[in-house]
Amino acid sequence: MLPLLDHRKDLDLDRLLKLRFVVGRAGEADLNGWWSTQGVLGPIGETLFRRGFSRTHPWARARVVFEVARQRCLERYPNPKAVTLWSLPAVIEDAFDHRWASWIESVDQWAPFFQKLQSLPSAPLLDSLGDFGLWSPSHTKALGNLLHQGGPEAQLPRQPLNDQSLTLLAGGFSFSAQGSPIVPWLDLGWEE
Numbered sequence: 001m002l003p004l005l006d007h008r009k010d011l012d013l014d015r016l017l018k019l020r021f022v023v024g025r026a027g028e029a030d031l032n033g034w035w036s037t038q039g040v041l042g043p044i045g046e047t048l049f050r051r052g053f054s055r056t057h058p059w060a061r062a063r064v065v066f067e068v069a070r071q072r073c074l075e076r077y078p079n080p081k082a083v084t085l086w087s088l089p090a091v092i093e094d095a096f097d098h099r100w101a102s103w104i105e106s107v108d109q110w111a112p113f114f115q116k117l118q119s120l121p122s123a124p125l126l127d128s129l130g131d132f133g134l135w136s137p138s139h140t141k142a143l144g145n146l147l148h149q150g151g152p153e154a155q156l157p158r159q160p161l162n163d164q165s166l167t168l169l170a171g172g173f174s175f176s177a178q179g180s181p182i183v184p185w186l187d188l189g190w191e192e
Contacts (some may be wrong), residue, residue, distance in 0.1 A: 002191045003018070009162070010161075010162040010163065011092065011095075011161070011162065011163060011166065012029060012163050013095060013096055013099050015134065015163055015166070015167075016166055017094060017096075017099075017103065018087060018113070018134055019085060019129070019133060019134055019166060019167065019169075019170040020062070020066055020069075020086070020170075021041065021062060021113070021117055022117065022120070022125075022128055022129055022132055022134060022170070023049065023069070023085060023125070023129075023170045023173050024041055024062070024065040024066055024069055025041040025042065025065070025117050025118075025120045026120065026125050026128055026173070027069055027072075027173065027176075027181065028041060028042065028065065030042065031120070031122050032122075032125075032176065032178055032181075033178055033179040034072065034173070034176055034179070034180070034181035035068045035069050035071075035072040035181070036068060036072070037064060037065050038066050040061050040064050040065050040121075041061055041062070041065050041117060041118065042118050043073065043118050043119075044101075045057075045061045046058075046118060047072055047094065049061050052131070054105060055107055056104050056109065058110065059100070059103065059104050059107070066086065067101075067158070069086050070084075070086035070087055072180065072181065073085075073086050073087070073118055073183045074087070075085070076152040076153065077133070077152055077153035077183040077185060078179060079153075079185065081188075082119055082153075082181055082183075082186070083169075083185060083186040083187070083188055084159060084169060084184065084185050084186075085135075085166065085169040085170050085173075085184070088161070089188070092161070102189050112133075116131075116132070120190035124174065125137075125171070125174040125176075126171055126174050127138065129167075129170060129171060134170070134172060135165065135167065139164075139167055139168065139171055140171075142164070142168055143168055143172065143174075145157050145177070146168070146184065148182065150182075152181075152182065152183060153182065153183045153184070153185055154172050154175055154182050154184050154185070155184075155185055155186070155187065156168055156172070156184060156185070156186045158186070158187055158188070158189060159186065161186065161188060165186055166182070169184045169185070169186060170184075171184075172184025172185045
């Protein structure tokens with residue numbers, strides 16, 4: 001079994017959150033149509049969710065989009081051992097969920113990020129990730145190693161789970177067509 005705890009300390013959970021936000025918004029039906037949410041992370045979602053969650057609506061909206069994206073990726077590529085942007089090892093997901101409360105408490109600090117996210121244009125995903133400081137030319141070079149055979153998924157070469165591989169899992173969605181996501185995944189080589 002791979003020592004996943006060793007990888008958790010190498011992960012920037014704020015970066016993971018931002019990656020999920022940008023890919024989540026880019027994949028919504030009003031942009032790339034990879035999942036069925038319609039502008040939940042956009043201005044429409046703010047208007048609708050603000051009524052019931054006046055201060056925490058960005059986080060409520062995120063929960064919806066993240067879960068819909070996770071389910072859509074599982075439909076497209078239902079490999080239970082695949083690590084994706086939306087389905088990470090339990091120890092990582094637990095740390096991410098544990099951090100959620102502190103993110104909610106610092107909602108004002110995140111306000112500029114949310115405002116920028118809501119106005120995300122229908123641009124190539126890698127450009128959008130770059131606009132948020134989440135993508136660089138070195139990532140583009142590394143993304144060239146993605147193994148895509150033309151199906152609904154694309155595998156990253158085996159590598160440790162860290163900020164670099166999480167960024168590549170996010171960037172791998174750039175191979176997706178309108179309405180048809182390619183699910184980038186990583187095999188950590190673990191045994192159940």
